[in-house]
Amino acid sequence: MDVDGGGGGAAQEEAERRMEGEVRRAVEEAKELQDAAATRVAAASGEEQSMRQRTVALDSTIRRLRASVGAQAVGGLLDPKVAERLEEELQRARCIVADGDASSFLPSKAQGGFVRMFLGPINVRASRKEVQLKVKEEYNSYRDRTALLFLIFPSALLVLRSWLWDGCFPAFPVQLYQAWLLLLYTGLALRENILSINGSDIRPWWIYHHYCAMIMALVSLTWEIKGQPNCAQKQRGVQLFLQWAIMQGVAMLLQNRYQRQRLYTRIALGKAKRMDVVWGETAGVDGQLWLLCPILFIMQGFEAYVGFLLLQTALVGVTSEWQVIFCGILLVLMAVGNFANTVQTLLAKSRFKAKMKRTKGKQELD
Structure with a gap:
C-alpha cells in the first residue's frame, strides 16, 4: 500500500x-x-x-x-x-x-451634437475605405426602402379612408404613420451625419431639412385627430399631407433610379468621390432634369400650400391647436428652403455648362 x-x-x-x-x-x-x-x-x-x-x-x-x-x-x-x-x-x-x-489620414469633420446625442462620444469615422463604402451602400438601400414606403403607407391610408372609414381618418393609423415618419427622418439624419463625417458631400440643408421634418413628426404625434362632425373639413390638412407624401415617394424613386447612374459616371471621370451621394436636383443629364425638376417644383409648391392651409385652418378657428400652427410654419419653411436649394443648384449647373460651351468654342476657333 x-x-x-x-x-x-x-x-x-x-x-x-x-x-x-x-x-x-x-x-x-x-x-x-x-x-x-x-x-x-x-x-x-x-x-x-x-x-x-x-x-x-x-x-x-x-x-x-x-x-x-x-x-x-x-x-x-x-x-x-x-x-x-x-x-x-x-x-x-x-x-x-x-x-x-x-x-483616413485627412482631418475628419467635427462630430456634431446630433450624433453624440444618439451614440455618445464615440468615433464614427471609418479608417478603412471599404467600411465607408458599406455605410454609403446601406444609406442608399435605406432610401430605396423608404421611397417605396412613402408610396405604400399614405396610399393605403387614403384608400382605406374612402372605402372603409367613411371619409374620416381614425386617430391610430394616422399617428402610426407619424411615428414612422419620426423614425424615418431620424434614421436619415443620423446616416447623413455619419456619411458627412466620413467625407461625403451631402449639403447641410438636407440634414437641416430632416431635422425640421423630425420635429414636425414629433409635434404631429401630439396633434389630436378630429373626427365627426365636419370631419372632412378638420382633416383636410392630413389628407393633403398624405397626397404630398405620395408625390415625394415618386420623386425619391426617380432620384434613386437616375441620379445614382450619373454619379457612377462622375466617379469614373474623377469628378466625384465614391463617398459622395446625390439628391434629385444635384446631378443628372438634361433629359433627367427635364423630368425631375417639374416634379420637384410641384412638390415644393404643394408642400407650401399644405403649410398655408394648416395656418388658414388655425386662423379661421376650425382647428386652433398650437400643433397646427407649428406644423404649418415648418412646412412653409421647408418648402422655401428646398426651392432655394434647387434654384441654386440649377444656376450652378447652368454656369458650368456655359463655361464648357465657351471653352469648346475657343478650342474650335483655335
Whole structure:
C-alpha cells in the first residue's frame, strides 16, 4: 500500500510539474506577444503620424495650386484651355487623395451634437475605405426602402379612408404613420451625419431639412385627430399631407433610379468621390432634369400650400391647436428652403455648362 501511495504521489508531482511548465510557457509567450504587439503598435503609430503629415501637406498643396491656377487664369497669365486642363488634373488628384485609403489620414469633420446625442462620444469615422463604402451602400438601400414606403403607407391610408372609414381618418393609423415618419427622418439624419463625417458631400440643408421634418413628426404625434362632425373639413390638412407624401415617394424613386447612374459616371471621370451621394436636383443629364425638376417644383409648391392651409385652418378657428400652427410654419419653411436649394443648384449647373460651351468654342476657333 505504501509503494502504491508513493507511486501515486510521484505521478501526481510529475503531472503538477508538467502542468506548471506549460502554464509558465503560456505566460512567457503572452508576455513576448504583448511586447511584440506594443513594439508593432508604436512603429505603426509613428508611420501613421508620418502618413498623416504627408497627406495633410499634399491636400494643402493641391488646394493652394487650385487657387493659384484660378487666380492666374483670371489675371490672364494662363491660357483658359491650359487652366481648365490643370484644374481637371488637380481635381483628379484631389479625388485620388480623398477617395482612396489615404483619406483616413485627412482631418475628419467635427462630430456634431446630433450624433453624440444618439451614440455618445464615440468615433464614427471609418479608417478603412471599404467600411465607408458599406455605410454609403446601406444609406442608399435605406432610401430605396423608404421611397417605396412613402408610396405604400399614405396610399393605403387614403384608400382605406374612402372605402372603409367613411371619409374620416381614425386617430391610430394616422399617428402610426407619424411615428414612422419620426423614425424615418431620424434614421436619415443620423446616416447623413455619419456619411458627412466620413467625407461625403451631402449639403447641410438636407440634414437641416430632416431635422425640421423630425420635429414636425414629433409635434404631429401630439396633434389630436378630429373626427365627426365636419370631419372632412378638420382633416383636410392630413389628407393633403398624405397626397404630398405620395408625390415625394415618386420623386425619391426617380432620384434613386437616375441620379445614382450619373454619379457612377462622375466617379469614373474623377469628378466625384465614391463617398459622395446625390439628391434629385444635384446631378443628372438634361433629359433627367427635364423630368425631375417639374416634379420637384410641384412638390415644393404643394408642400407650401399644405403649410398655408394648416395656418388658414388655425386662423379661421376650425382647428386652433398650437400643433397646427407649428406644423404649418415648418412646412412653409421647408418648402422655401428646398426651392432655394434647387434654384441654386440649377444656376450652378447652368454656369458650368456655359463655361464648357465657351471653352469648346475657343478650342474650335483655335
